[in-house]
Amino acid sequence: MKQSPSLSMRWLCVLLLVTACLANTFAQSPPPDLAQSLKQFTLPSTELAGLAVAVSTPSPTPTTAQVSNFTDRVKNLSRNAPRRESITGINVGTKYVNGLFGGMEQGAGFPFGVEFTTADAIPGVELRARAYLSSRLYRKFEGGIFIPKLGADFLQAEIWYTHLRRTRDHFFGIGSRAPKSDATNLDLEHRSVNATISMKSSKGESGGYFRAFNASTYTGQNEKEPAIETLFSGSPSVVPLTLYVPGLFFNAGSNNVKVAGFGFFSELDRRNDEKGLTQGYYGYVRLGFYDSFGSKPQAQPDYNWSEIEMDGRGYLPLGSRKTSLAVRGYLDLRQPQAGKQVPVYEMPWLGGRNHLRGYQNFRFRGNNLLLLVGEFRQTVWAQKETRGVDVYVFVDNGKIWGDVRSETNPLILRNQKFADQPLRVQPGFGVQYRYNKGFGARLDFAKSNERTMVYFSVSRGF
Secondary structure, three states, rough: OEEEEEEEHHHHHHHHHHHHHHHHHHHHHHOOOHHHHOOOOOOOOOOOOHHHHOOOOOOOOOOOOHHHHHHOOEEEEEEEEOOOOEEEEEEOOOOOOOEEEEEEOOOOOHHHHHHEOOOOOOOOOOEEEEEEEEEEEEEEEEEEEEEEEOOOEEEEEEEEEEEEEEEEEEEEEOOOOHHHHHHHEEEEEEEEEEEEEEEEEEEEEEEEEEEEEEEEEEEEOOOOOOHHOOOOOOOOOOOHHHHOOOOOOOOOOOOOEEEEEEEEEEEEEOEEEEOOEEEEEEEEEEEEEEEEEEOOOOOOOOEEEEEEEEEEEEEEOOOOOOEEEEEEEEEEEEEOOOOOOOOHHHHEEEEEOOHHHHHOOOOOOOEEEEEEEEEEEEEEEEEEEEEEEEEEEEEEEEEEOOOOOOOOOOOHOOOOOOOHHOOOOEEEEEEEEEEOOEEEEEEEEEEOOOOOOEEEEEEOOO
C-alpha cells in the first residue's frame, strides 16, 4: 500500500531556484526595516523556531521611498473558500513572479513557494501557476485563472486546480477517546477543481463556491511509528468495527469515488490594530453540501454530507489599549446523510497550534468540532502605539463528537452525542512581540494531560 512520492524533480528544482533568487534579491537590496514594510499583511504562522533567526536580523533605518517600494511588492492572496487559506505573496522584481508564504493547513511546518502569473498582460484575466514546498517536504501545485473584475469593481472570480501531497500527518483514530497508543501517520494525495465568485471589500468578502475532488491515502512515511494498516482498515466489514476509517486506502483510479459540492460563505472583519492590542470583532460563516458521484468499488462507502463552519472572535479592551480580553468561538459541523460517511481527510480535528494548543496536530477526529478560547493579554513594554511586548495567559477548550460508522456498535455509539464527550481543557501562557499592526512573533506554551507543547509563530495570534 505504500507508494513513493510523485513529485517532479524539475518542478522542485524550479521552486528551489526561484526561492534562491528571492533570497539573493533581498541580499543584494534588502528591505531595511522589514516589519515596517509588512504593515499591510500578516505572515502565516509556523512552528519552526529557526525562522526567528531570519526575522530578527537587525537592519538599518529605511527611507520612506524604500519602505513604500517594498510594501507595494506585498500581496494578500488568501482565500475564504472552499477552505480558508492564508497566503502572502511578495513580488521578486518582475510582476510576473511572486514568492509565496503559507498556503497549507497546520501540521505542514513552514510552507513557501513561487507563483508565475500573467499579471495584467491579458486584459481582464490573470493566469496563475503556483508550486509550494514545506519544511516537512509537503508539496502542492496549483494552476488557475483569476478574474479581478467580473462586470463590477467589487465582483471577482477564480477557477483553479490543486494537487496536494502530505506524507506523514498524525493519525490516532476516530473519536474523542482515541488512545494515544494508536499513534501512526497518514500519507494523503489530494486532487481538486475549485471555483469561487465573490463580492470583496476592505471589511470582508461574501460569495459562493464549487469544489470537486478525489483523494488517495497511503502508508505514512514516518517509519518511526507503526504502519497505519497494522492498526486501522478502510473496509467497513473489518472486525472490530472501531478500526474502520472511511476513505482509507481507496485510491485514485477509473473506479474511484469522486466527490463534488457547492456552498456559500461570508466574512466580516471589523478588527482594529492601529494602536496597541487588537480591538473590534471578526465573523465568518460557510455552508457546504457534498455528494459522491461516479462508479466505485462495492466495498467503498458513499459520501454525502452537509457542513457548516462558523468562526467568531471578539477583542475587549479592559480599561486601556494595553489590556485586553480576546475570545474565540469556532464550530465545524459535518452532517452525513443516512447510511453515508464523511471521508477521514474531510473530518474536523482537535489538536495543534490553532485547534487546542496542548495536543499534537490532528490528535482527535470526528464529524463535529467545538472550540472555545479565552486569552488575557497585557502589554508590558510599549515602544510606540503599534510596537511592544505583550504577555498573555489562555485557556483552550474543545470537544469532538459525531460518528456514524455503526448504528449498533456500543463504542462507536458512545462517540455520537455531544453531551457524552469529554471537554478537553488546557491552559497555557506566552509572550508576543508586535512590530507593527500587521506583523508580530509569538511563543506559546501549553500543557495538557498528555504532554507540554511549545509553538513559535510569526503572527499576532487569532
